[in-house]
Amino acid sequence: MNLHILNSATKEQATHSFMQCCTSSAWVEAMVAGRPYADRDSVIKQASTVWENLAEVDYLEAFEGHPQIGNVDTLRAKYANTKELASGEQSAVNDASEQVLINLAKGNANYLAKFGFIFIVCATGKSAAEMLALLDARLPNDKAIELANAAEEQRKIFNLRLEKL
Incomplete structure (x- = not known):
């Protein structure tokens, strides 16, 4: 998948793609909503920014994946x-x-x-x-x-x- 495909994917397709990276539903929703992304770096920056602002329950949901x-x-x-x-x-x-x-x-x-x-x-x-x-x-x-x-290790993984x- 490239950035163009990710940006133009349906909400369901994008959700599936981001869910492969991290199973926190709040993180996935924010990543889908953050589209379109200008470049690779903007995706990585958004991923980290969203992650830093999540609650413990969201981290635990990601760990369960x-x-x-x-x-x-x-x-x-x-x-x-x-x-x-x-x-x-x-x-x-x-x-x-x-x-x-x-x-x-x-x-x-x-x-x-x-x-x-x-x-x-x-x-x-x-x-x-x-x-x-x-x-x-x-x-x-x-x-x-x-x-x-654990949250930092999850960031490395996603x-x-x-x-x-």
């Missing part, structure tokens, strides 16, 4: 929403040792229990061991800090997906 890293069942169920642009983002998990996967699953469960949302990390280019180290480093945080960390779009 992600599978848990290392959880194959969740990957299958949740990847359906974003699979067009998200393919390959967690491919490094496929090469992980069994112990790293077990530790990721345990860490994700601990993270979810502590914060009430799944561990979000921009997984592109990271091995499972690297993601496990990041998860372990972030687990001691308080919820406010971790919400900010920016990568916007580039693919």
Whole structure:
């Protein structure tokens, strides 16, 4: 898809395209309403501006659109929403040792229990061991800090997906 097609797409088509990048309905609605975009940079700027002005509930909605890293069942169920642009983002998990996967699953469960949302990390280019180290480093945080960390990781993810779009 190019910028011209995105700008001239129907509301439904544009909604579908932006939903591939981020599953926050408030973010998607604002991105659709922000059309037409003059250039790539204006899309990226709008995406970040909208994201910065959302509420916690909107962030949590976006996080729910992600599978848990290392959880194959969740990957299958949740990847359906974003699979067009998200393919390959967690491919490094496929090469992980069994112990790293077990530790990721345990860490994700601990993270979810502590914060009430799944561990979000921009997984592109990271091995499972690297993601496990990041998860372990972030687990001691308080919820406010971790919400900010997760929101920043979500921004990285939607920016990568916007580039693919």
